Structures are given as structure tokens and as C-alpha cells.
């Protein structure tokens with residue numbers, strides 16, 4: 184019997200507890216910091232300690248932290264390893280132990296506690312972190328072939344433009360050791376998966392860009408629970424672990440289909456539902472209600488995408504109003520006790536909120552259907568007048584997509600039934616415009632807004648542009 188996700192979480196915490204780490208609860212998904220949008224890593228609740236702004240309560244801690252990463256939303260269902268909601272298991276040292284212990288324990292946890300074969304593990308170190316290289320090589324015994332020196336992007340962690348930072352070292356699992364050592368790339372996810380990241384916080388990055396060694400050296404780590412579960416449960420992706428699969432099965436059941444027999448596209452859509460339902464249940468439980476701004480906007484977009492995806496699959500709710508999110512969310516709540524003990528008690532209001540928001544969105548979709556009808560009638564009329572082939576403009580298709588949540592495939596299908604073509608090139612132009620706008624916005628507003636004057640609640644989550652736009656919201660909500 185493979186080890187359950189719940190058991191992995193418990194054993195991780197116990198492993199570090201028995202090495203004098205205090206087990207602390209997950210912090211809320213809403214950070215205790217008005218300038219940060221959402222909790223993206225386990226270290227966030229300790230940031231004041233790392234920054235030297237708050238005294239440490241204990242020298243060592245360990246947590247299973249609920250996280251949201253909206254920057255990975257495009258990866259959901261496409262890669263085998265990314266979610267918007269996931270749990271990060273972490274061990275932390277506040278000026279206590281450093282590199283040597285962090286590396287040795289990470290290795291012991293992986294190989295002894297969880298029994299991963301040593302020859303399946305690869306590690307990365309920052310390009311000139313010889314100290315980490317030597318610990319992995321000389322003390323742990325990892326052969327040079329499986330230690331990769333990597334650049335700043337992957338292996339140097341900073342908390343912002345200035346402040347505590349340092350090199351990191353990551354552990355990867357190799358699914359295909361038979362492919363050998365030639366031309367290996369740890370970023371090749373058909374072969375490797377990153378599952379554990381150890382950050383050695385040893386510098387303070389100064390205003391002038393120089394690095395000053397910290398008096399207090401810290402350790403900040405993150406291990407993706409769903410990723411380790413996927414490795415240990417020997418399933419092809421994180422979604423098929425016991426942490427998420429029951430939610431997918433529930434959605435499939437409500438759509439009257441079978442995940443196992445489904446094609447890749449359907450599987451991807453079921454994974455999106457599995458992921459987004461987890462995210463919205465935990466966000467709402469932490470007090471983030473759907474709205475048009477800040478965190479609430481994240482929830483709204485995830486809900487809408489889940490509704491749209493569910494309708495595409497033919498998911499049907501049991502009740503009279505046709506809402507199906509609550510039925511799937513019940514499964515998320517059922518699986519919640521070890522992730523967040525508060526979710527069950529808040530279950531009723533979470534389900535109510537989801538139902539309200541789903542029905543609100545369905546109304547928007549239905550307005551879109553009427554609009555599409557009008558657009559098609561006009562296109563047919565114009566074609567008759569001008570004796571050309573009937574065609575829906577890129578602008579119209581984009582408006583339907585962006586404002587009324589119509590996937591292009593659906594618009595195409597409905598249009599074709601009526602003998603109307605779609606200007607796909609025009610649509611792509613509109614999409615590209617939007618992408619450019621969101622990129623520009625993204626450069627201004629980072630996912631975890633830091634030290635900015637703006638409060639996170641007033642900030643639009645620019646990562647989500649591409650599903651609905653800012654301008655579109657005014658239309659929908661007016």
C-alpha cells in the first residue's frame with residue numbers, strides 16, 4: 184500500500200520535530216502583511232524574523248503551509264506538477280543550524296524516512312556555492328554527475344530588491360535513470376521533478392546591489408507535498424494522488440464520464456476543476472470572498488474558470504438550480520481535516536458562497552448566449568447584403584471570450600452550426616493585445632507585492648489577465 188498524502192505530511196513534521204523543530208500550524212492564505220497578496224511559500228509567516236524585524240520565538244520550526252501561486256495557473260493540468268493551491272512542507276532555522284544540517288537532513292528524509300533510492304536523486308547548487316557542492320559530494324556522497332551547478336534564476340533566492348537572500352539547492356527525482364548522464368537537463372520534466380528546495384539565507388542584499396554577509400544565517404526550505412506523494416504513490420502526475428484524485432473522480436461522476444477512459448483534453452479539464460476547487464474552498468475559508476479587486480478577484484476568476492470548464496465537460500449538479508460547484512466542493516471539504524482543521528466547520532458558508540457565485544456567473548454566460556445569437560444574426564444579414572461569406576469578427580469573438588466567458592471552441596461550434604465562420608486571425612490579434620497589456624501591468628505589480636505604497640487588496644491580480652480583462656469586468660458587473 185503506498186503511503187497516503189496525510190501520512191507524508193505527518194511524517195515530514197515528525198521527522199523535523201524529532202530534530203528539535205517546533206511544529207507550527209499553517210498560516211492563513213491571507214498573509215499578515217497588507218502589502219502581500221497571498222501566501223506563496225512557507226517562509227512568509229516568518230519573514231519578519233528573517234528580516235530581523237521580529238525576535239524569533241524558537242530557533243527551529245516546521246510547517247505544512249497552504250500556498251496559492253496564481254503565476255502557475257497556466258500550468259495547471261498542462262504540467263504534471265503545478266497547482267494554484269498546494270501544500271509546502273518546510274523546515275526553518277532562525278540563526279540556528281545552516282547548510283550542513285539542512286542538506287544532511289533533506290537527504291536523510293528523502294532516502295531513509297521516505298525510502299527514495301539514492302541513485303534516483305539529483306541535486307542542483309548555485310554556480311559558485313562550492314560549500315554546498317562539497318557537502319553534497321564529500322559528506323553525503325552524491326556523485327559529481329548528479330550535482331548540477333545552476334544560475335541565478337533557478338538557484339539564487341531573494342525576497343525582494345533588497346534584503347535577506349542567498350543561494351539555494353534543490354533536490355530532483357529521476358523517473359528515467361536508464362537515460363544516463365549525457366546531456367541531462369534538470370528542467371526536462373519528462374524525466375525529472377523538483378520536489379525540495381533548500382534556501383541558504385546568508386546575505387543581505389544592499390541598495391547598491393552588493394551582498395553583505397548576514398550575522399544570522401537562516402534556513403528556509405520548501406517541499407511540495409503533492410509532488411512527493413506523486414513520486415511515492417507512483418502515479419503519472421500530482422493530480423492522481425490521493426490528495427486530489429477523489430475530487431476529480433467526483434467531477435467526472437457528475438459529468439457522467441470516466442477519468443481513466445477520457446482523452447487528454449478531458450483529463451486536463453478535470454485536473455483544472457480538481458485544482459481550482461481546492462484553491463477556492465481554502466481561499467473562501469480564509470475569508471477571501473469573490474469580488475472584483477485584489478484577492479477576491481483571484482477567487483472570482485478561479486470560480487469562473489471552474490464553472491466554464493465544468494460546463495464544457497457536461498458536469499451537472501444535483502439540485503434544481505443546476506449549480507455543481509457545491510457538490511464537488513463537498514469532496515474538497517471532506518479531504519480537508521489534515522490540511523486545515525477549520526474548513527469543515529466553515530463548510531456550509533463555503534458551499535453557499537460558491538453556489539451564489541456560480542449562479543451569478545451562469546447568468547452572465549446566458550447573457551452571452553443571447554449576445555452571440557444577435558451577433559450571428561447580424562453576420563448572416565451583412566453577408567447577404569454584401570454577398571460575402573458570413574463571418575464573426577475577431578472583436579466579437581474576443582468580447583464573448585473575455586467578457587462573457589465563452590471559450591473560442593464553443594463560439595466556433597455554435598457559429599458553424601449556423602454556417603458562420605470565425606475570424607481567428609482577428610481574435611489572435613485581440614488576444615495578443617491583451618497579453619501585452621497584462622505583461623505591462625505585471626511589471627508594475629508583482630505577485631507578492633513588496634514595500635509598495637499600494638495595499639494588496641487594491642491591486643488587480645495581473646497574472647489572471649488572459650481569461651477576463653479589467654475592462655470587461657465593468658461590462659459584466661454593470
Ligand code: ATP
Nearest residue numbers: 252255264265266269377378379380405406407410
Ligand atoms: P518549479 O520550478 O517546478 O516551478 P519552483 O522552483 O517554482 O518549482 P519553489 O519556489 O522552489 O518552486 O518552491 C518550493 C517547492 O514547492 C518546489 O520544490 C515544489 O516542490 C513546490 N511547488 C512550487 N510551486 C508549486 C506548484 N505550483 N504546485 C505544486 N507544488 C509547487
Ligand code: MG
Nearest residue numbers: 252254255265
Ligand atoms: Mg515555479
Ligand code: MG
Nearest residue numbers: 337353377380
Ligand atoms: Mg524550480
Ligand code: MG
Nearest residue numbers: 337353377380
Ligand atoms: Mg525551486
